[in-house]
Amino acid sequence: MKPFVRVLEGVGSTVQLMVRAAYFLPTLPRQFGRFIDQCYLIGYTTLPIVAILSFFIGSVLALQAGYAAQNLGPKQFIGLLVGLSMARELAPVMVAVLLAGRVGSAIAAELASMKVYQEIDALETMNIPPVRMLVMPRLVAVVVMMPVLTIIADLVGWFGGAIVAKYTDFIAIEPASYFATMRQYMDFGDVMNGLVKAEAFGFVVVLVCCNIGLNTRGGPREIGAAVTRAVVTSLIIILVLDYFVTKALS
Amino acid sequence: MSESTHTTNPFSAVQTPAVGVKIQHLSKSFGTVEVLKDVSFEVQPGEIFVLMGPSGSGKSVLLKHIVGLELPTSGQVLVDGKDAAAEETREQVRMALVFQAGALFNSLSVYDNLALYPREHRVGKESEIREKVMRALQILSLDNAAAKFPSELSGGMRKRVAIARALVMEPQLMLYDEPTSELDPVMSATIAEIIATLKEEYHVTSIVVSHDRDLTLAIGERVGILMGGKLLFLGNGAELRAPKDPKIADFLSPKIDVKNPRFRQLET
Numbered sequence: 001m002k003p004f005v006r007v008l009e010g011v012g013s014t015v016q017l018m019v020r021a022a023y024f025l026p027t028l029p030r031q032f033g034r035f036i037d038q039c040y041l042i043g044y045t046t047l048p049i050v051a052i053l054s055f056f057i058g059s060v061l062a063l064q065a066g067y068a069a070q071n072l073g074p075k076q077f078i079g080l081l082v083g084l085s086m087a088r089e090l091a092p093v094m095v096a097v098l099l100a101g102r103v104g105s106a107i108a109a110e111l112a113s114m115k116v117y118q119e120i121d122a123l124e125t126m127n128i129p130p131v132r133m134l135v136m137p138r139l140v141a142v143v144v145m146m147p148v149l150t151i152i153a154d155l156v157g158w159f160g161g162a163i164v165a166k167y168t169d170f171i172a173i174e175p176a177s178y179f180a181t182m183r184q185y186m187d188f189g190d191v192m193n194g195l196v197k198a199e200a201f202g203f204v205v206v207l208v209c210c211n212i213g214l215n216t217r218g219g220p221r222e223i224g225a226a227v228t229r230a231v232v233t234s235l236i237i238i239l240v241l242d243y244f245v246t247k248a249l250s
Numbered sequence: 251m252s253e254s255t256h257t258t259n260p261f262s263a264v265q266t267p268a269v270g271v272k273i274q275h276l277s278k279s280f281g282t283v284e285v286l287k288d289v290s291f292e293v294q295p296g297e298i299f300v301l302m303g304p305s306g307s308g309k310s311v312l313l314k315h316i317v318g319l320e321l322p323t324s325g326q327v328l329v330d331g332k333d334a335a336a337e338e339t340r341e342q343v344r345m346a347l348v349f350q351a352g353a354l355f356n357s358l359s360v361y362d363n364l365a366l367y368p369r370e371h372r373v374g375k376e377s378e379i380r381e382k383v384m385r386a387l388q389i390l391s392l393d394n395a396a397a398k399f400p401s402e403l404s405g406g407m408r409k410r411v412a413i414a415r416a417l418v419m420e421p422q423l424m425l426y427d428e429p430t431s432e433l434d435p436v437m438s439a440t441i442a443e444i445i446a447t448l449k450e451e452y453h454v455t456s457i458v459v460s461h462d463r464d465l466t467l468a469i470g471e472r473v474g475i476l477m478g479g480k481l482l483f484l485g486n487g488a489e490l491r492a493p494k495d496p497k498i499a500d501f502l503s504p505k506i507d508v509k510n511p512r513f514r515q516l517e518t
């Protein structure tokens with residue numbers, strides 16, 4: 001009963017936070033510097049691992065598909081399989097997971113520490129709404145950055161798959177035919193589908209991590225607990241949301 | 251327009267009426283623990299009120315009620331006649347709370363800590379803000395600290411930066427939470443002088459939470475003592491020197507008795 005109530009409370013306060021952040025959206029122009037800082041931070045911290053991971057995920061996909069195609073014939077479908085899996089599923093989920101680990105944890109740690117060391121209280125006595133300054137710019141930044149990161153993950157993943165497909169002996173198909181099936185059987189809708197997912201994941205991850213950070217109570221040891229809670233909650237939400245968004249979009 | 255009932259702005263000649271604070275039958279509980287029990291007193295516009303009391307007696311909680319960070323369980327706090335619990339009061343009355351640990355923004359330099367309030371409230375151009383911030387730093391002899399980060403400051407400097415940051419808000423009401431705790435005697439004296447100067451020159455109403463008897467007698471115009479959530483003493487410096495209640499006398503100048511130590515008395 002108690003965990004159930006806590007989940008409901010969490011959902012309630014997160015929705016409230018979203019509404020308040022939306023209310024401060026008009027202040028974006030004068031907080032443009034903060035917004036750019038957050039975009040840069042999200043890009044800078046996640047881009048290198050997004051690139052490395054998506055390259056290898058693309059490669060492994062090609063390898064596994066090649067293995068399956070050994071007995072089944074048409075190897076060109078490897079391109080389509082890598083293309084679709086990356087765009088529709090793996091890129092958005094992977095980017096969101098990395099976002100939770102690198103950005104979400106940092107947000108939770110920063111806001112929790114500001115809360116514990118009374119910086120949030122200080123903002124309130126200064127009549128500066130913490131949500132306006134700390135949450136809204138981050139949410140806008142993640143909405144702007146998620147598609148960028150996801151498209152990069154798509155491209156790098158496809159490219160990784162193409163390389164493996166060419167240089168693995170039992171596959172050995174040329175990039176031209178690898179990409180030809182992708183062009184033929186995939187359209188922009190498939191990529192778009194992944195971008196919508198990525199937006200949903202990214203937005204919720206940042207919102208939840210902000211909320212957990214801002215609701216930290218107690219002493220410094222709670223900062224660590226808040227970070228753990230933020231990352232675990234984010235991961236659960238990504239996977240649960242993945243199912244429902246996929247269902248809604250199909 | 252008598253001078254002492256108006257707050258002079260340290261950055262311009264503008265005067266705004268000094269504000270008073272009324273605490274009326276304030277009680278506060280956290281869960282089942284009653285931290286403040288029916289506390290009532292008044293702080294006159296432009297005076298320095300010192301609130302004393304042992305650790306855990308509820309002093310910080312009381313200050314938080316004045317700035318609206320905590321809401322009363324029962325009773326009321328009025329600042330300039332307006333309910334401190336209402337959001338609008340914070341917009342109508344400029345109040346600054348100097349937190350016990352400073353609560354400086356750790357990710358911002360000292361300069362940006364001070365500039366945050368005027369920037370966020372868009373009072374003036376960046377050049378005017380700069381002038382104001384440098385003036386506040388100068389008032390607290392912090393001229394060289396502008397580019398430093400809070401983690402690079404000594405305890406005394408942190409406290410002074412916290413005061414400077416409060417000053418930039420051009421407050422009508424200043425609340426200090428143990429501004430001299432953890433400071434050496436000279437730095438404590440300096441902070442006490444700063445508080446008195448701000449009151450003397452700018453007529454800021456001040457409420458100072460402190461354990462420091464010397465500071466209290468030196469700058470406190472009126473004094474309240476909070477013990478176990480109750481206000482057990484309310485009076486001026488002269489009355490504080492000769493307290494009638496033995497509990498108050500013991501709090502102000504506790505005798506060290508090695509033969510009959512306190513921690514043994516507690517057991518019985």
Ligand SMILES: Nc1ncnc2c1ncn2[C@@H]1O[C@H](COP(=O)(O)OP(=O)(O)O)[C@@H](O)[C@H]1O
Nearest residue numbers: 280283285303304305306307308309310311312
């Ligand atoms: N947010 C809170 N939740 C629960 N208890 C609190 C809270 N804030 C303060 N207290 C309790 O209230 C009492 C008074 O605290 P405080 O006002 O900080 O004392 P002090 O007089 O030393 O400043 C303490 O026992 C403290 O544990």
Ligand SMILES: [Mg+2]
Nearest residue numbers: 309310350427
């Ligand atoms: Mg305290």
